[in-house]
Amino acid sequence: MHRSTFYGVLAATALTAGAAGAATVDDVKERGKLNCGVSTGLTGFSAPNASGDWEGFDVAVCRAVAAAVLGDPNAVEFVPTTGKTRFTSLSSGEIDMLARNTTWTFSRDNDLKFEFAGVNYYDGQGFMVPTGLGVTSAKDLDGATVCVQTGTTTELNLADFFRKNNISYEPVPIETNAEALQQYTAGACDAYTTDASGLAANRATLENPSEHVILPEIISKEPLGPLVRHGDNEWGDIVRWTLNALIAAEEYGVTSANVADMASAPGDSPEINRMLGTEGNLGEMIGLDADWAANAIAAGGNYGELFAKNIGEDTPIGLSRGLNAQWTEGGLLYSPPFR
Amino acid sequence: MTSVPDSQSDGSGGFRPSMLLNDTRYRGLTFQFVALVLIIFLVGWLGMNLVSNLAAAGLNISYDFLDEPAGYDINQALIDYSSRSTHLRAALVGVINTLLVAVLGCITATIIGVTAGVLRLSKNWLVARLMSVYVEAFRNVPVLIWILAIGTVVTVSGANPREFLTRGGAVEPNSELILGAFALTNRGFYAPSVLLGPGWIAVLAALVGGIVGALLWRRHVRQTLFKHGKLLPGWPAWAILVLPALVVQLVLTPVSLSMPDVASNNFNIQGGTLIGKPLIALWLALSVYTGAFIAENVRAGILSVSRGQTEAAAALGLRPRRIMNLVVLPQALRVIIPPLISQYLNLTKNSSLAIAVGYADITATLGGITLNQTGRAIESVLLLMLFYLVISLSISAVMNVYNASVALKER
Ligand SMILES: N[C@@H](CCC(=O)N[C@@H](CS)C(=O)NCC(=O)O)C(=O)O
Numbered sequence: 073m074h075r076s077t078f079y080g081v082l083a084a085t086a087l088t089a090g091a092a093g094a095a096t097v098d099d100v101k102e103r104g105k106l107n108c109g110v111s112t113g114l115t116g117f118s119a120p121n122a123s124g125d126w127e128g129f130d131v132a133v134c135r136a137v138a139a140a141v142l143g144d145p146n147a148v149e150f151v152p153t154t155g156k157t158r159f160t161s162l163s164s165g166e167i168d169m170l171a172r173n174t175t176w177t178f179s180r181d182n183d184l185k186f187e188f189a190g191v192n193y194y195d196g197q198g199f200m201v202p203t204g205l206g207v208t209s210a211k212d213l214d215g216a217t218v219c220v221q222t223g224t225t226t227e228l229n230l231a232d233f234f235r236k237n238n239i240s241y242e243p244v245p246i247e248t249n250a251e252a253l254q255q256y257t258a259g260a261c262d263a264y265t266t267d268a269s270g271l272a273a274n275r276a277t278l279e280n281p282s283e284h285v286i287l288p289e290i291i292s293k294e295p296l297g298p299l300v301r302h303g304d305n306e307w308g309d310i311v312r313w314t315l316n317a318l319i320a321a322e323e324y325g326v327t328s329a330n331v332a333d334m335a336s337a338p339g340d341s342p343e344i345n346r347m348l349g350t351e352g353n354l355g356e357m358i359g360l361d362a363d364w365a366a367n368a369i370a371a372g373g374n375y376g377e378l379f380a381k382n383i384g385e386d387t388p389i390g391l392s393r394g395l396n397a398q399w400t401e402g403g404l405l406y407s408p409p410f411r
Numbered sequence: 412m413t414s415v416p417d418s419q420s421d422g423s424g425g426f427r428p429s430m431l432l433n434d435t436r437y438r439g440l441t442f443q444f445v446a447l448v449l450i451i452f453l454v455g456w457l458g459m460n461l462v463s464n465l466a467a468a469g470l471n472i473s474y475d476f477l478d479e480p481a482g483y484d485i486n487q488a489l490i491d492y493s494s495r496s497t498h499l500r501a502a503l504v505g506v507i508n509t510l511l512v513a514v515l516g517c518i519t520a521t522i523i524g525v526t527a528g529v530l531r532l533s534k535n536w537l538v539a540r541l542m543s544v545y546v547e548a549f550r551n552v553p554v555l556i557w558i559l560a561i562g563t564v565v566t567v568s569g570a571n572p573r574e575f576l577t578r579g580g581a582v583e584p585n586s587e588l589i590l591g592a593f594a595l596t597n598r599g600f601y602a603p604s605v606l607l608g609p610g611w612i613a614v615l616a617a618l619v620g621g622i623v624g625a626l627l628w629r630r631h632v633r634q635t636l637f638k639h640g641k642l643l644p645g646w647p648a649w650a651i652l653v654l655p656a657l658v659v660q661l662v663l664t665p666v667s668l669s670m671p672d673v674a675s676n677n678f679n680i681q682g683g684t685l686i687g688k689p690l691i692a693l694w695l696a697l698s699v700y701t702g703a704f705i706a707e708n709v710r711a712g713i714l715s716v717s718r719g720q721t722e723a724a725a726a727l728g729l730r731p732r733r734i735m736n737l738v739v740l741p742q743a744l745r746v747i748i749p750p751l752i753s754q755y756l757n758l759t760k761n762s763s764l765a766i767a768v769g770y771a772d773i774t775a776t777l778g779g780i781t782l783n784q785t786g787r788a789i790e791s792v793l794l795l796m797l798f799y800l801v802i803s804l805s806i807s808a809v810m811n812v813y814n815a816s817v818a819l820k821e822r
Contacts (some may be wrong), residue, residue: 111472123740155783156779156783159783159786160788163468179786180786183786184786185468185469185787192486193672205677205678212677212679214676214677214678215676215677215678215679215681216677216678216679217598217678222766222775222779222780222783223780223784224777227483227484227780228483228494228784230484231482231483231484231494232482232494234484235493235494239537241484241486242486242598242679243483243485243486244769245486245766245769245771245775245779245780247766255566257716258566258567258597259566259571259597260566260597260598260688262678262679301468301469302468302469303467303469336755
C-alpha cells in the first residue's frame, strides 16, 4: 500500500511539470470534462445509482460546476476517493476539485495548501450504536470498540472526545465507509462514528434502521464543502460562486423549473438579473459565459431542491435543514450579494 | 592484452574512437556509460521537477511534524502511547508492531513450512496430497486475500465479547471463559496476562540456570554417545530446564496470572492479554502464505540430498525420523537457507498490508494516518522506505551469518 502512495505522490509531483499554478479552468475547457473527486460511496452524498450514474448532494456540486463552465452537467468524470487518497488526488492534479464530505479546517487550508470554496453542509460528528446496547449517551461508551475512517477529522475528534471525558475506547481504523459499515453490522465494533449526516445516510441503508440509534451528542464542528488547489484563484472563484449561485437561487426563488424562463429576459429583480446574466457582465468577470449561473441552477436545481431531493426529510435519509437553512429562515446559509 | 594481436584493428594495436562502437571489447562499456549518464539525467530531472513543483505548490520538505502531537489513538501499542504523544512516538509504536508481527510470522512460517515441506515428501499418499493442496492453494492466492479472509473468519466465527460479560454481576453471561481464562471473540483472543511481582528476577535466574543446565546435559549425552557409544535418555534435559524455576515459583510465588475481567465493563472484556483480531489475521495469513513458499524450499532442499545418504543411514539402522533430523536436514539446510532469507524479507515487507485489517504497523501509523493528517507524504514515505531498507538489510545480514555457519566447511 505504501508503494502506491509513493508512486502517487512522488511520481505525480515529479512528472507533472508545473501542474500547480496553471489555469485549471483552461484545462477543464480544453478537456471538455470536469474531473471531480467524490467519495467511494455514501448514499445521498455521492454514490452511483442502479444504472451506474453518480448521484447525490456532493455530486450535484460537481455537476453544477460542470454546467457553469462547460454548459453540460454531465461533462463530469467522477473519481472515487477515500479519506486517505482524496488530498493526494487533488494536489497531484488528478482531479480539478473535490466534493467529498470534506471538513474545512485550518491545516487543510494552510498546511495542505487547499482552498475551500465554501460550505455546502454544516455538520458535526456523531455516534451510531445498535439500539440493543441500551446506550443513550456517547459518554456511556467507556471501553467500547469504535469503528472510524482513517485520514479523517473524525479520528482526531474521537481521540479528543474520549480524552476530554476521561474514558477509554478501542479504535478500529478503516479505509472506506462501506467497509466500516460492514464491520459495524458484523459486530466487530460497538459504535460507528462519522459526520452526523453520514450516519443518517448509513443508517438509512441498514437492513433495519430502527435497530440503530444516533446518539444525541455532536462532538465537533464539521463544515463540509468543495475544495480546490491553493494558488489558482480564478478556479477557486468559479467553484465558490457556483456554490453561492445555488444558495442565492434558493433565497431568491429561482428553481430548476423557472430558471429557463427567468434567464430568457430581464425580470424586475436586478440581483436575479445580474446572477442569471440578463443584466451586467458577471459571467465575463469570472471568465465564463453570461448564462453560467443559470446553467448551474438548471443542472439539478437550487440548493434547497438539491437538499430535498438527495438528503431531505422526504428521502430515506431524512435530514432536516437545521443549520443548513437559509439565513432568512434562521440557518447559516448566506450567499454574498451578486453585484 | 597488448601482446594479443587484434585482427579487427589495423594490427598496430592502437586505439581509435570508432572502436568504442565497433569493437566488442569496448562496446559494452560504451553502452553502460551512456546508460549511466541517461539514468543520472533522468533522476536529476525528476528530482528537480519534484523540488520545483513542491516549491510552486508552496510546500517544503520538513521533518518538524514528527515532534507534534499525533492526535490519534492506536489500538495496539506495546509502549506507552496516547493521542497526545508525538508523531515520532506513533511511528515507533508502528515499528514495534511491524517487528512483532514479522518475528512471530517468521517463526510460525518456518515451523509450518518445514513441516509441510517434509510431509509433502511423505510416503503416505493422503498426507503428501494434502500438503500439495496446501502449498498450491496458498502460494497461488495473493496474501492480501488471505489476510482479509482470515480477518473475516475471525469476525464472523468469534462471539461478541458482550456474550461473556456480566456487567458487574447484573446479567447472566451467555458464554463462560474457557477455564476462566481464555476466550475467542470477534475482536481477538483473550488470555491471562502475566504479572511480575517482587522476586520475579529469581524465577528468571532459575530459568536461565535451567536452560544452561539442560544444554550441558545434552552435551554430556552427546559426549557419552561419541565416547562410549551409549545413548543416555533425553528427558532429564526437560526436567533440568523447568524444575528450578518451578520450585522458586512455588516457594516465593512472585509471578502470578491476571485473568481477563468480564465484570467491569459493558462492551469489552478488560484486563488479561488481548491478542487482537488484526494481529491474529495478519500473523496467521503471513505465516501460512510464506509457509507455503518455505515448504517448497524445504522440499527442494531435501531432494537435493542424494538418496544414497538416506539409504546409507537406513543401512546403519537409523529410524526414519532420525535419518531426517540427523542426516538429511543438516545437509538440506545449505540449500534451504538462502531462499529462506528472501522469504523472511518477503514476509516482513508483506506485513505492510496490515491496514487491510486495521493492524497498526509502521505503514498504517507513519505511512497512513500521520501521512494523511499532516500531508507530509514525501517525508513519511522516505522514512518508511528507509525503515524497510534497514530492516531488510539487517535480516539479510543476520541470515547470511547463519548461512555461513551451516555452509559446507572445506577443510
Ligand atoms: N468530514 C470528515 C470525514 C469525511 C468522511 O470520511 N466521511 C465519510 C462518511 S460521512 C465518507 O464520506 N465516506 C465515504 C467513503 O468512504 O468513500 C473529514 O473531512 O475528514
